[in-house]
Amino acid sequence: MKDYLVRATAADAQIRAFAATTRQMVETARQKHDTSPVVTAALGRLLTAGSMMGSMLKGEEDLLTLQVTGDGPMGGMTVTADSKGHVKGYANEPQVILPANSQGKLDVGGAVGSGILRVIQDSGLKDPYVGQTVLQTGEIAEDLTYYFATSEQVPSSVGLGVLMERDNTVRQAGGFIVQLMPFAEEETISRLEQNLGKIRSVTSMLDEGLTPEELLGLVLEGMDIQFRDTCEVEFSCSCSKERVEKALISIGREEIDKMIADGEPIEVKCHFCNKGYQFSVQELEEIVEKCRK
Known part of the structure; x- marks a missing residue:
């Protein structure tokens, strides 16, 4: 059923x-x-x-x-x-x-x-x-x-x-x-x-x-x-990489800079559905640029 x-x-x-x-x-x-x-x-x-x-x-x-x-x-x-x-x-x-x-x-x-x-x-x-x-x-x-x-x-x-x-x-x-x-x-x-x-x-x-x-x-x-x-x-979960990116931006430049300094890609998981989203160091650097704007 x-x-x-x-x-x-x-x-x-x-x-x-x-x-x-x-x-x-x-x-x-x-x-x-x-x-x-x-x-x-x-x-x-x-x-x-x-x-x-x-x-x-x-x-x-x-x-x-x-x-x-x-x-x-x-x-x-x-x-x-x-x-x-x-x-x-x-x-x-x-x-x-x-x-x-x-x-x-x-x-x-x-x-x-x-x-x-x-x-x-x-x-x-x-x-x-x-x-x-x-x-x-x-x-x-x-x-x-x-x-x-x-x-x-x-x-x-x-x-x-x-x-x-x-x-x-x-x-x-x-x-x-x-x-x-x-x-x-x-x-x-x-x-x-x-x-x-x-x-x-x-x-x-x-x-x-x-x-x-x-x-x-x-x-x-x-x-x-x-x-x-x-x-x-x-x-049904409406999460997406774009939404997760917005969440990363909200934590601020300083925290993202620490992730970049580690030199490793990160994975962020959605609370609601547990789906993981990968962000490379380059993508993190691009997110920092958005924070500056």
Whole structure:
């Protein structure tokens, strides 16, 4: 099944909902960053959330950034998404090994630790919107549920999951976000709570072959669900040698001169996709000339 997300409404638009299957996207991130299983699970959850939250953006050029900073061994994660299903991200420390948690599952909360979740929405204006909340569990889904309720005042339920194979590749990944509109009636809220109380984990449902549409069908059972559209999602990075060159220019002449003095070519890697870009001594000298202009 190709990675994609679906958008829907239910109960006469009292509810809006999103669901996604993201196995290939998360596996691509795992391969690019060589992440350990617990980091793959953590980053995969944030990438999945980013894909769905990116689809909430109104402008075609708008960008969403999710930043998790924690005192756990992983240090933190950053994910960026647009409104067209393009998502990229990285973990500060890709190789973290921890014992399973008390439920026998990957200890994402232990890898993340205590810290902050930031949601940055850049609509091309002078100052982007920044929302910030304290991490509740470090398990990502609960933290985003808390963020929506406190920072955006939108009662929400977020479910995210990544299931690993024994060879540490990604078996399943996906999630859902369900949000109540301000005019939602008590009957609607009560029915949604009942449905959420009955569903199994996201990964178990995906592993049984459920599509995002079928997943939302369970979450919104009996609530007149209306599917609006679908969108393919993928791990996609827009880095280039020209962009990396601009980043080198920003560090200043003095630092580049030190690189030139070493007399060796350098390689600069993109944080988001780990692709390396080579710069010869001559190219570094040309960059210094640009700094002078």
